[in-house]
Amino acid sequence: MLDFSGCGDRDKSEVKPVDLAHYYLQKILLSSVYDVAKVTPLSHMGKLSARLGQEIYLKREDMQPVHSFKLRGAYNRISQLTQPECERGVVCASAGNHAQGVALSASSRGIDAVIVMPTTTPDIKIDAVRRRGGNVLLHGESFDQANAHAQHLAQTEGRVYIAPFDDEAVIAGQGTVAQEMLQQQRDLELVFVPVGGGGLVAGIAAYYKAVRPSVKIIGVEPEDAACLKAAMAAGEPVTLSQVGLFADGVAVKRIGAEPFRIAKHYVDEVVTVSSDEICAAVKDIFEDTRAIAEPAGALSLAGLKKYLAQTTPALAEAGKPARKVAAILSGANVNFHSLRYVSERCELGEQKEAVLAVKVPEVPGSFLKFCELLGKRAMTEFNYRFSGRDSAVVFAGIRLSGGQSELKEIIASLTSGGFEVQDLSSDETAKLHVRYMVGGHPTEPLSERLFSFEFPEYPGALLKFLTTLGSRWNISLFHYRNHGAAFGRVLAGFEVPEGDNEAFGRFLTELGFVWQEETHSPAYRLFLGSK
Incomplete structure (x- = not known):
């Protein structure tokens, strides 16, 4: 039996690695995400499994109400606000899935939410946030400028800033993805997780290592936005000078401090993939499910394919049976016009x-x-x-x-x-x-x-x-x-x-x-x- 006594009261810096997973396990089990989020399927990918000779599953977070896993963490954080905090309202900065997650979560609880978005944000994303009940404020030409303004509003107006990934409640909310996966398929051996700021991979890794530590957790990043890989090499978060924007949902220059503290203990490997490999994964998802993933959403499947291509031949030679592996389809808020690029490049990626x-x-x-x-x-x-x-x-x-x-x-x-x-x-x-x-x-x-x-x-x-x-x-x-x-x-x-x-x-x-x-x-x- 796991003993959580006192975990929630300790200074985080004092929590030992073996306790850290249990600390987050408790938070994940107590998360209240299902007021707005739903349990998503873990779908078997029949065509890709037959092609690669492994049993491949896809966690369908594209089927959330906002078509992304981000709703889980946003709602879990907002659900923990005190009544005075609810009355002051919330604020966040995002041009993507976090914005929709915060907007829907806040509106579901009658909380006023200001979503600061860069002035360069496409109208389709602005309209999506407004439909979810968010008050859009356009500011700055980049995420960094929008984020600085959001934090300024939090200080001057007393609003609660809802971080996209570097927050315990957000990490715990994202960790409910792993809780569902373990219930849906108990004998997975490898789980591939997309990495941007690190909230999702931290939550999933902490849950699995507390409950089923034999499961390997593999983070997947674009080659041109590999902030976790850089942090692992340096032993601490580092800021990348620039990042590629093709998979804009994970185009993060610096891994979150708390996600990295978890990832350095529980993420077993980090795989990086090219844009062409991501495009090929978008096509694989479409051919098996008829779903159209955004590039960041298909990222983990691209990493899964690359990892299996490097490891399966040796296992087959040794007579090892097929493995059961899974990837997270983390989102499907794709810009339709980007599909032309995906179509052009997927053949090269394969x-x-x-x-x-x-x-x-x-x-x-x-x-x-x-x-x-x-x-x-x-x-x-x-x-x-x-x-x-x-x-x-x-x-x-x-x-x-x-x-x-x-x-x-x-x-x-x-x-x-x-x-x-x-x-x-x-x-x-x-x-x-x-x-x-x-x-x-x-x-x-x-x-x-x-x-x-x-x-x-x-x-x-x-x-x-x-x-x-x-x-x-x-x-x-x-x-x-x-x-x-x-x-x-x-x-x-x-x-x-x-x-x-x-x-x-x-x-x-x-x-x-x-x-x-x-x-x-x-x-x-x-x-x-x-x-």
């Missing part, structure tokens, strides 16, 4: 696509030879613009089924075929910017005609196009990007002397693809045509 720069001789037939060397592999992208008579550099995306080993084969094949190849799959500038900037005006006048085509999306469609074209007309521009539809859209330019127009028309008919001439397009004239 190593199902490679991006190459290939130097080809500027002679008719070069593209055909390039495609013949690729064989029946599907092209996901093809960017090219004529820039001189000697050689050209093609920006090409290629779909992979065999990961890095297949990519090495492709590069070797192209190199032996006389092409210079550079792998850009890990080049962030190439993936984020250059792929959309390939083009420009040709360096000399061209007798160029421009056409848009609809390509049927099947392996070999591009090869058929180039085979039908042959080597009679030089391709002077080519852009193609697969978007997952039944037909891909291609923009292509050709050097067609005026006397060849009739023969070129026969080529278009023989090709059999839907096409339209775009030579007189204003955009083409302004940005791509001969000057």
